[in-house]
Amino acid sequence: MSTGLTLWRRVPPWVLDTALVALAVLDAWLNLFDEDTTSFMRACAAMGCVALFLRRRFPLAVFVLTLPMLLFMDVAVAPFAALYTLAAHTRHRPLLAGCALLNAAASTLTWPLSDTFSGDRTWTLIQFAYTLATAFAPVLIGQLVQARQDVARQLVEVEEAREHERALHAQTVLARERAQLAREMHDVVSHQVSLIAVQAGALQVAAKDPQARDGARAIRTLSVNTLDELRHMVTLLRASGGKETELTPQPTLADLQQLIANSGIQTTLTGELPPHISTTAQRTIYRTAQEALTNVRKHAPGARAHIHLWHDAQHFGVTVTNTAPTRPSVPLPSAHHGLIGLKERAELLYGTLAAEPTPQGGFKVDLRAPSRPA
CATH class of the missing domain: 3.30.565.10 (Histidine kinase-like ATPase, C-terminal domain)
Structure with a gap:
């Protein structure tokens, strides 16, 4: 089933339109053998069939152009194709109901119009109800196709949203872990290194032995450098929120x-x-x-x-x-x-x-x- 739909979608639109117009012409041709057929009737049939080439761009206009041929002949392909295309391209349901009524009315009326109600009016009403029910078939199919497209588009949006939410959640967890690590480094490690630097500075001032003062100075210098490195690392950890393999600044x-x-x-x-x-x-x-x-x-x-x-x-x-x-x-x-x-x-x-x-x-x-x- 899925393979068939995939192959159908690969068919170019112009090929489908050409085949549909050919089928509509054949449907109309089978109704043009009547000896009472006039040039005007043939022109209406030709106009309704050829207009199907434009049904994707002007669905409502094409549907209107297929109505005259319904007055003269019992055709189905061109009007139903136009009605289906209109239903698949619009969400205006009152408009679709009105078009289905027009289609049923045009199919029920006969030319000349005075002959429509000359016979049994009950049969005319029954025929109208039947054609109306038939006209709603392409409308329902078109609406189902439109609903299917909406569901497919929503499923894509849902998947994109879930993927985006998973990425955001991963970034949030990573950012929290890095923020916690940054707090630990700032509150514990930096504090301990600061104490070392302070004690080394006090020892440097109090020591009388030159070697002891040099050692205290070296310890103090290393402690200050370590504090600078720690501050830089804490800044990177707090500002990072991207991928696990890189430390990039947060956006501004x-x-x-x-x-x-x-x-x-x-x-x-x-x-x-x-x-x-x-x-x-x-x-x-x-x-x-x-x-x-x-x-x-x-x-x-x-x-x-x-x-x-x-x-x-x-x-x-x-x-x-x-x-x-x-x-x-x-x-x-x-x-x-x-x-x-x-x-x-x-x-x-x-x-x-x-x-x-x-x-x-x-x-x-x-x-x-x-x-x-x-």
């Missing part, structure tokens, strides 16, 4: 534009932050925007996002809002680790993080931090 505000460009979401960026903002604050602003855009991609497919940087005399922050999704989303399992991590980052700045839905059906993430922590 300068990387926001690249984040927006790589997000795959229609996003606008406005506002600015106060000058000389700390690196930690820049990193928190960036991670807030990153997590908000990730949630938009996961839970609001097709939505637009807006990132607003702001500051006043006492506070600064970022507000990320998104519109309502334009496509249905698939519920994903989530432990909300991303928002929890953002709240922890906000608390390090003595700030707050609020995340809540908007009245318009979207979502808003708002980070607020004091310019000068108390």
